[in-house]
Amino acid sequence: MIDFIANIPNILVSAQKSVDLISSIKNLIGTTDNIELQNQLADLANLLIDQKTNVAEMKEQLLQKNNEITSLKKEIDCLLKKDEPEFKFNAYVFKNDTGRYCTRCYDADYKKIRVIRTEKACIYRCQNCKNEHHSMLS
Numbered sequence: 822m823i824d825f826i827a828n829i830p831n832i833l834v835s836a837q838k839s840v841d842l843i844s845s846i847k848n849l850i851g852t853t854d855n856i857e858l859q860n861q862l863a864d865l866a867n868l869l870i871d872q873k874t875n876v877a878e879m880k881e882q883l884l885q886k887n888n889e890i891t892s893l894k895k896e897i898d899c900l901l902k903k904d905e906p907e908f909k910f911n912a913y914v915f916k917n918d919t920g921r922y923c924t925r926c927y928d929a930d931y932k933k934i935r936v937i938r939t940e941k942a943c944i945y946r947c948q949n950c951k952n953e954h955h956s957m958l959s
């Protein structure tokens with residue numbers, strides 16, 4: 822995978838070199854009376870400076886997002902380890918919780934969706950995916 826954040830300093834250096842190059846070109850043609858050319862070079866330099874600022878801001882945002890992702894991954898790992906379900910009565914049960922939860926929703930989406938007893942004895946239904954769980958014990 823390409824590390825875009827690691828390449829950002831190179832992009833910023835290139836942008837700065839481009840701005841410096843434009844200044845050199847302006848100095849070389851400084852004696853000319855071509856105002857339009859001078860204005861376009863100034864506009865080009867301003868665009869590069871704006872892009873340089875945007876790239877620097879993007880780098881900060883990417884670093885912040887990476888930190889958030891790392892933190893959330895740690896939190897997910899911690900939650901999954903702490904709240905490991907036990908398969909019981911054709912559903913999942915969790916420590917310190919008397920409810921029964923849908924195995925499909927937890928396995929597929931890590932969602933704890935309580936299964937509700939239906940009018941039929943020993944049959945529980947998930948309110949999310951509508952799967953029915955047949956429990957040997959009611």
Ligand SMILES: [Zn+2]
Nearest residue numbers: 923926947950
């Ligand atoms: Zn479900």
